Amino acid sequence: MQYSPIRRFNPLAKAAEDKGMRVYKLNIGQPDIVTPECFIGAIRNYDQKVIAYQQSQGDANLVQSIIAYTERDYGVSYDEQDIIITMGASEALTMAFSVLLNKGDQVMIPEPFYTNYTTFIALAGGSVAPVPTSPADGYRYADRELLERHLTDATKAIACISPGNPTGNVLTDDDKEVIAAFAEDHDLWIIADEAYREYVFDGRKPSTFAQVEHIRDRLIVVDSVSKRFSACGARIGYAASTNREFMEGMLKIAQGRLCVPTVDQVGAAALFRLPASYYDEVRAEYEERRDAAYEEIMRIPGVVCRKPGGAFYMSMELPVEDAEDFLLYMLTEFNEENETVMFAPASGFYATPGSGRSEIRIAYVLNPADMRRACWLIRTGLERYKAR
Numbered sequence: 001m002q003y004s005p006i007r008r009f010n011p012l013a014k015a016a017e018d019k020g021m022r023v024y025k026l027n028i029g030q031p032d033i034v035t036p037e038c039f040i041g042a043i044r045n046y047d048q049k050v051i052a053y054q055q056s057q058g059d060a061n062l063v064q065s066i067i068a069y070t071e072r073d074y075g076v077s078y079d080e081q082d083i084i085i086t087m088g089a090s091e092a093l094t095m096a097f098s099v100l101l102n103k104g105d106q107v108m109i110p111e112p113f114y115t116n117y118t119t120f121i122a123l124a125g126g127s128v129a130p131v132p133t134s135p136a137d138g139y140r141y142a143d144r145e146l147l148e149r150h151l152t153d154a155t156k157a158i159a160c161i162s163p164g165n166p167t168g169n170v171l172t173d174d175d176k177e178v179i180a181a182f183a184e185d186h187d188l189w190i191i192a193d194e195a196y197r198e199y200v201f202d203g204r205k206p207s208t209f210a211q212v213e214h215i216r217d218r219l220i221v222v223d224s225v226s227k228r229f230s231a232c233g234a235r236i237g238y239a240a241s242t243n244r245e246f247m248e249g250m251l252k253i254a255q256g257r258l259c260v261p262t263v264d265q266v267g268a269a270a271l272f273r274l275p276a277s278y279y280d281e282v283r284a285e286y287e288e289r290r291d292a293a294y295e296e297i298m299r300i301p302g303v304v305c306r307k308p309g310g311a312f313y314m315s316m317e318l319p320v321e322d323a324e325d326f327l328l329y330m331l332t333e334f335n336e337e338n339e340t341v342m343f344a345p346a347s348g349f350y351a352t353p354g355s356g357r358s359e360i361r362i363a364y365v366l367n368p369a370d371m372r373r374a375c376w377l378i379r380t381g382l383e384r385y386k387a388r
């Protein structure tokens with residue numbers, strides 16, 4: 001395991017802030033979008049005298065609100081026993097890999113990938129089998145020949161994050177069929193991480209892997225309120241699967257950890273009942289931020305970056321040998337009118353040693369004006385870093 005490349009530079013940012021600097025934080029997917037009022041409203045109206053344990057599977061009202069949302073927006077039906085509420089998507093993934101993997105099993109993941117998968121999978125005794133993709137080809141991986149090349153005897157599952165973190169890559173319906181056929185032919189599980197499901201741009205239609213009917217018994221959908229509702233601190237997510245045996249394993253682990261915080265589930269149930277128009281507004285905001293950030297980033301001479309189709313991240317190759325060294329410079333030496341910027345060096349998003357050293361990930365979680373300023377600081381910082 002490794003320390004998170006998203007969080008491990010926080011002490012340096014804090015030191016810069018202690019010296020009076022403003023640090024634009026593009027390193028972490030912590031949006032500044034206001035959490036919908038109904039979350040706190042529902043908690044205020046919670047009138048129980050005792051904050052008791054909840055069911056291990058989760059609050060029945062929250063489970064029902066997730067079922068209704070998935071049916072309403074995606075035409076996908078789940079039964080009550082197909083859903084287990086977890087402490088964020090993080091716990092859903094940790095539990096799912098514990099159920100699926102035996103010691104030595106591998107999980108195929110297109111790289112770069114959300115770095116904490118390495119930890120989730122290692123905890124279950126498995127390892128990541130990376131499928132390399134590149135910024136130049138838009139991080140595409142739904143390619144049968146590419147997937148076949150990286151299959152091993154130990155491969156047990158393929159994990160797909162769509163919309164992607166850190167790449168912003170969005171799987172099309174055809175892409176999903178390619179992955180589904182590959183999984184069926186090799187008897188693999190599919191883990192579909194859809195934490196950013198609604199945030200797709202340029203007219204793309206939000207979708208879920210569960211709409212691919214013929215693989216539903218080998219599919220585990222992982223989801224979360226963190227990003228969708230800008231409620232990262234609520235720590236509520238869920239795993240959904242129609243595979244009974246898998247869900248029995250999940251419930252055993254869920255019972256072992258007793259339950260997810262009772263009160264946060266009350267707020268989360270209200271979030272899933274928001275009208276679909278909520279997503280339209282937030283999507284438009286992120287699209288504006290993406291456009292602002294992309295325009296500024298493309299002004300950097302020598303940058304390689306594909307406009308991301310979804311989520312709120314942009315990965316890119318910079319004209320530097322070591323992006324981590326550049327970040328250290330930005331946090332400890334660079335100063336432009338008492339401002340600097342923090343981003344995530346991308347090597348930690350790769351499992352292949354030595355990959356991604358010139359790449360960074362930014363999260364476009366700030367308003368468009370701040371995004372422009374932060375990206376301009378990256379460009380200016382690069383000029384000064386290279387001129388040293």
Ligand SMILES: Cc1ncc(COP(=O)(O)O)c(C=O)c1O
Nearest residue numbers: 088089090114165195224226237
């Ligand atoms: C792709 C992906 N999966 C899972 C998570 C974890 O989310 P949660 O806050 O629900 O644990 C994140 C968080 O950034 C993520 O980007």
